[in-house]
Amino acid sequence: MRPEQERVRIAKLEELRKLGIDPYPADLYEVNTTSAEIKTECAHLNAGEKVEEGKYKQVSVAGRLMGRRIQGKAGFAELQDPEGRVQIYMNRDELCPGEDKSYYNNVYKKLIDLGDILGVKGYVFKTQTGELSIWVTEYTLLTKAIKPLPQPKTDEDGKVYDAFTDPELRYRQRYVDLIVNPKVRDTFIKRTKLMNTMREYLNEKGYLEVETPILQPLYGGAAARPFKTHHNTLDMTLYLRIANELYLKRLIVGGYDGVYEFSKDFRNEGMSRFHNPEFTQIELYVAYKDYEWMMNLVEEMVEKVALALHGTTEVQVGEHVINFQRPWKRYTMYGAIQHFTGIDVSGMDEAQLRATCDKLEIKVDDSMAKGKLIDEIFGEKCEPFLIQPTFITDYPVEMSPLAKKHRTEPGLVERFEAIANGKEICNSFSELNDPLDQRERFEEQVNLGKRGDDEAMTLDEDFLRALEYGMPPTAGLGIGIDRLSMIMTNSPTIQEVLFFPQMKPEKQPVYATEEDYKAIGIREELIPIIQELGYFEIEKLKVVKATKLHQDVSGMRKKMKLKEVKNPSLEEVEGWLA
RNA sequence: GAUUUCUUAGCUCAGUUGGUAGAGCAUCUCCCUUUUAAGGAGAGGGUCCUGGGUUCGAGCCCCAGAGGAAUCACCA
Numbered sequence: 340m341r342p343e344q345e346r347v348r349i350a351k352l353e354e355l356r357k358l359g360i361d362p363y364p365a366d367l368y369e370v371n372t373t374s375a376e377i378k379t380e381c382a383h384l385n386a387g388e389k390v391e392e393g394k395y396k397q398v399s400v401a402g403r404l405m406g407r408r409i410q411g412k413a414g415f416a417e418l419q420d421p422e423g424r425v426q427i428y429m430n431r432d433e434l435c436p437g438e439d440k441s442y443y444n445n446v447y448k449k450l451i452d453l454g455d456i457l458g459v460k461g462y463v464f465k466t467q468t469g470e471l472s473i474w475v476t477e478y479t480l481l482t483k484a485i486k487p488l489p490q491p492k493t494d495e496d497g498k499v500y501d502a503f504t505d506p507e508l509r510y511r512q513r514y515v516d517l518i519v520n521p522k523v524r525d526t527f528i529k530r531t532k533l534m535n536t537m538r539e540y541l542n543e544k545g546y547l548e549v550e551t552p553i554l555q556p557l558y559g560g561a562a563a564r565p566f567k568t569h570h571n572t573l574d575m576t577l578y579l580r581i582a583n584e585l586y587l588k589r590l591i592v593g594g595y596d597g598v599y600e601f602s603k604d605f606r607n608e609g610m611s612r613f614h615n616p617e618f619t620q621i622e623l624y625v626a627y628k629d630y631e632w633m634m635n636l637v638e639e640m641v642e643k644v645a646l647a648l649h650g651t652t653e654v655q656v657g658e659h660v661i662n663f664q665r666p667w668k669r670y671t672m673y674g675a676i677q678h679f680t681g682i683d684v685s686g687m688d689e690a691q692l693r694a695t696c697d698k699l700e701i702k703v704d705d706s707m708a709k710g711k712l713i714d715e716i717f718g719e720k721c722e723p724f725l726i727q728p729t730f731i732t733d734y735p736v737e738m739s740p741l742a743k744k745h746r747t748e749p750g751l752v753e754r755f756e757a758i759a760n761g762k763e764i765c766n767s768f769s770e771l772n773d774p775l776d777q778r779e780r781f782e783e784q785v786n787l788g789k790r791g792d793d794e795a796m797t798l799d800e801d802f803l804r805a806l807e808y809g810m811p812p813t814a815g816l817g818i819g820i821d822r823l824s825m826i827m828t829n830s831p832t833i834q835e836v837l838f839f840p841q842m843k844p845e846k847q848p849v850y851a852t853e854e855d856y857k858a859i860g861i862r863e864e865l866i867p868i869i870q871e872l873g874y875f876e877i878e879k880l881k882v883v884k885a886t887k888l889h890q891d892v893s894g895m896r897k898k899m900k901l902k903e904v905k906n907p908s909l910e911e912v913e914g915w916l917a
Numbered sequence: 918g919a920u921u922u923c924u925u926a927g928c929u930c931a932g933u934u935g936g937u938a939g940a941g942c943a944u945c946u947c948c949c950u951u952u953u954a955a956g957g958a959g960a961g962g963g964u965c966c967u968g969g970g971u972u973c974g975a976g977c978c979c980c981a982g983a984g985g986a987a988u989c990a991c992c993a
Contacts, residue, residue, distance in 0.1 A: 343962065344927060344944055387951085410956085411949035430950065453943075466951045489928040490943050492954040500954060501929040501942055507985050519928095562993060609918095609991045702990090714993065738993070756993085763993070794992085843984080 348485045351450045355483065360446065362483035368458040371399045375422035381463045381471050389464035389474065398473060400425065401458040401481060403518065406492075409448060415472070418457065423521070426472040427459050433476060447478070454484035489519050510840050523835075529648050530824045530836055534601060536647040537621060537818075540640050546597030546623065551586035553579060553603070559802070560584030560741070562794040563606040566616075579605035584741065584815065585802045587624045588770060591813050592805045596626040601820070612832035613762065616841050619820040628814035629769045630753045634730055637757055637765055637816065638665040641728070641823070648827050656760050656829050659726050667728040667757070672717060675731055679721045684713060692716075706791040710737025725758040740780040740796055742768035743812075764823050767816040774806035859915050865907060 341349070355362050371394065372380075381395055390396045402420035412431040417424045431443040451457070461475040489503035502520070503509065509516040509523075516523050538548065556575065558565040560582030568577050583602045590598045605617050625633070645652045645663040652664040670678065673685040682695060692712040696703045701719045703712060713735050721731075732755040733745060742752035753769035771777050781798040788795035824836040834840040856866045 342927065347944070406953080408952050408955050409949085410952065413950040413952090415952050415955085417953085426953075428951075432950085466953090468951065468953075470951090470953070472951085487927050487943065491928075492942070494954045498954085503928065505928090505985080564992090606992080611992080612987095614992060711993090718993080734993095766993075 344487050345485050348452060348483070348487075351452070352483055352485070355446070355450050355480070358446065358450075360450075360480060362480060364479070364481065368401050368479065368481055369399055370401050370458070371397075373422040374400065374402070374418070374420050374425035377425055377463055377473070378423075378471055381465075384463070384465040384471065386465050386469045387467050390462050395463040397460065398463060399458065399460045400473060402456065403484075404451065404453055404455050404457055405488075407453060412443075414448075418459065418473075419518070426466075426470050427461070428464075428466070428472050428474050429478070430474070433474070434478070446480075451480065452484065452487070453490065454486070454488045455480060456482035456484070488515065491519050506834070507842075510834055510842055513838055526824075526828045526830060526836060527838065529828050530820075532648055533644050533824055533827055534621075534820060536644045537640060538601075540643055541597075541599050541623065544597065546599050546625065547595055549587070549590060549595075549598050549600050551580075551583045551590075551600060551602070553605075555580050555586075557797055557799050558582075559796055559799050561604075561606075562792075562796060564608055564794060566605050566607045581606050582620070582817070583622055584817070585799055587622055588810060588813070588815070589802065589805045591624050591626050591770075592808055592810045596811075597624070599623040610841065612834070613822070615821065615833050615837055618833070621816075621818050621820060623816040624770070624813050625815075626811040626813050629812065630732070630755055630767055630814055633767045633814040633816050634669070634732075634755055637730075637767065637818075638667055638728075641757075641764075644823070644827065654827060654829070656826050657831065659760065661727060661759055661826065663728055663759075667730055669730040669732060671733045672713065672731050672735070673733070675721045675725075676713070676716055679724060680716070684716065706787075708737055708787065708790075710735040710739070711792075714738050722758055722763070723761040726760055728757055728759040728764075730755045730757055736780075737783070739768060740784050741771055741777075743771045743773075744776070760826050762822055762826075763819070764826065765816060765818040767814065770810070770813040770815045772806060772810040772812060774803055777806055778803055860911075861915055862907070864905075 352362050377395065377398065377400075381390060384390070400418060400420060402418040402425075404416055405419040405424060406417035408415045414429050416427050416429060418427050429443065429447055431440055434443045434447070435441070458479040458481050459473055459475045460477045461473045463471060464474050465471050489501070491502045492500045494500070503516065509520075513523075517527075542548070554568070554570070554577040556577060558578040558581050560580075561584070563581045565578040565581050568579065569575070570577050580602070581604055583600055583604070587598050587600060599621060601619060601621050603617050604620055606614075607616065608614065610616065625636075642652055642663050642665055645654055648654075653660050653662045655661075673683065677683050680699065682699075684692060684695060687695065689709045689712065692709060693703060696712055696715060699716060699720060701715050703715060707715065717731070725731075732753075733748060733751045734742070734754040734756075736742075736744060736750055736752050739752040739754050742754040745751040745753050752771075755767050756763050757765045771780070778798075781796065781803070784796040785798055788797075821833050821836055824830070825833060828836060830836050857863065
């Protein structure tokens with residue numbers, strides 16, 4: 340049973356059809372401008388002045404009706420198009436020059452609702468209060484909305500009332516969120532602009548955007564648990580990729596000297612405000628470069644992104660202003676740990692590191708090896724305090740099985756991460772291209788797996804074979820697009836930068852059909868009463884006491900004023916439940 | 918997974934020691950030809966998340982469950 344408001348709108352739908360107005364017309368609607376264009380191009384008008392000639396004397400705009408202020412024989416309304424809102428002026432005698440005023444009185448005032456999609460034609464003018472508006476000479480209903488929208492209102496100071504804020508509803512019905520919350524729409528425009536800026540930057544440098552498999556027989560390139568699926572024809576297990584690193588490196592072996600991919604990756608792990616099971620990364624590999632070179636690229640590219648989105652390198656994130664202007668601060672990992680804890684961990688063995696973790700009150704478990712322990716210390720004591728963009732370089736070899744050993748520092752690899760707002764935004768290294776070293780590292784990972792680390796990497800023979808043909812020295816980079824978008828749009832959760840974040844499934848009750856009700860002997864005219872009482876499922880109905888149901892139905896019949904409907908007898912009700 | 922907390926009208930929210938369920942906006946009717954959180958008059962609209970319990974009586978107290986949120990754990 341639909342709520343009354345929706346029933347009213349469906350009735351209006353029929354009313355419109357009777358008047359010969361198709362509420363869902365098929366023909367295209369020619370639009371020649373937008374709300375934003377009108378606001379910039381007609382700003383010169385004085386209050387009370389109208390456009391006398393040119394394009395803005397005959398504008399055509401389409402959008403959703405979002406606000407309406409009717410004043411008898413005329414009224415104002417707001418039309419929302421992708422660029423924003425523009426006020427429209429509807430005048431009865433303008434729209435209905437003849438005797439018949441029904442197109443205004445009946446259709447516009449009664450049959451058109453907030454949320455409907457309209458096309459309007461007319462001329463631009465400025466009202467006496469100085470608001471640019473369209474004086475409508477003709478309007479067309481383009482789509483009738485059956486469900487009412489939430490109605491947030493904004494006052495002069497930009498304060499929002501009755502905002503549509505429930506996160507569950509906002510994420511499940513993102514379309515509604517996008518209609519009524521302009522900031523949300525802007526966030527996603529910024530996200531796309533962010534990716535486009537990167538794409539343009541990398542294309543300009545001549546790198547090739549590529550696509551690699553999402554369904555992979557072996558997952559690799561990162562440490563994470565995968566989603567597992569099955570291919571019927573080949574009767575084999577496939578995994579959704581957790582990274583695309585190993586495939587992109589194969590392409591470097593193949594002779595491209597710069598490849599990148601924006602990729603959806605999938606990790607079967609916990610969800611939080613920083614984690615969604617599917618997320619987006621960009622990975623970039625450039626031949627004949629090293630991680631030092633890549634750091635400079637990251638600085639330049641991210642600075643460009645900030646400028647493209649905000650026109651400045653300074654971005655407000657929560658309570659901080661983060662400045663992405665080059666150059667960024669750089670620490671080695673050991674240097675950062677020394678800086679924040681005063682402890683030099685560079686020469687420590689596993690036992691000493693465990694003791695240090697105890698001293699710093701960091702929880703560790705037995706499956707953690709040396710590299711993991713150092714990472715824990717860094718993650719606990721350093722990372723959260725790095726607000727301004729900072730590079731952390733030179734990680735322990737144990738936690739970076741795909742990175743090249745440091746050219747001068749034994750036990751370390753040539754790897755860096757960029758941290759901003761206390762979170763990693765990118766990960767990069769001089770790629771390991773020694774096939775024998777790579778095999779050993781994979782074997783260490785396999786041992787870690789046996790020790791209980793369920794995120795240890797698997798050994799990929801084909802990848803090793805590729806390396807054995809020779810991969811040139813290569814710098815690789817991965818940037819978390821969602822995390823970077825969060826920072827660049829000042830969004831506190833990853834859900835705010837994903838159109839459709841993963842949610843628990845929505846509970847959908849199985850509604851009984853009219854036939855289901857009739858099947859147990861309920862008269863057709865009683866069905867609306869049963870539904871009004873909330874018995875949408877036969878199973879729910881069956882467990883009610885006959886006397887209560889009999890009372891309820893009779894009572895509801897009276898309440899619904901269904902005088903022509905005859906109340907069921909108690910025996911009749913007992914018959915339904917038998 | 919743990920802890921805390923929330924769930925009342927289409928939306929945002931009140932709801933007193935347990936005593937007939939409220940407001941604004943939205944909807945419907947009427948008035949209003951430059952308003953803009955338009956305004957004025959009136960009306961309709963509720964499974965108080967669900968199921969038990971205590972009580973003469975539960976939106977409120979107790980128990981269980983569902984869903985959401987936050988924090989933690991997990992997560993390079």
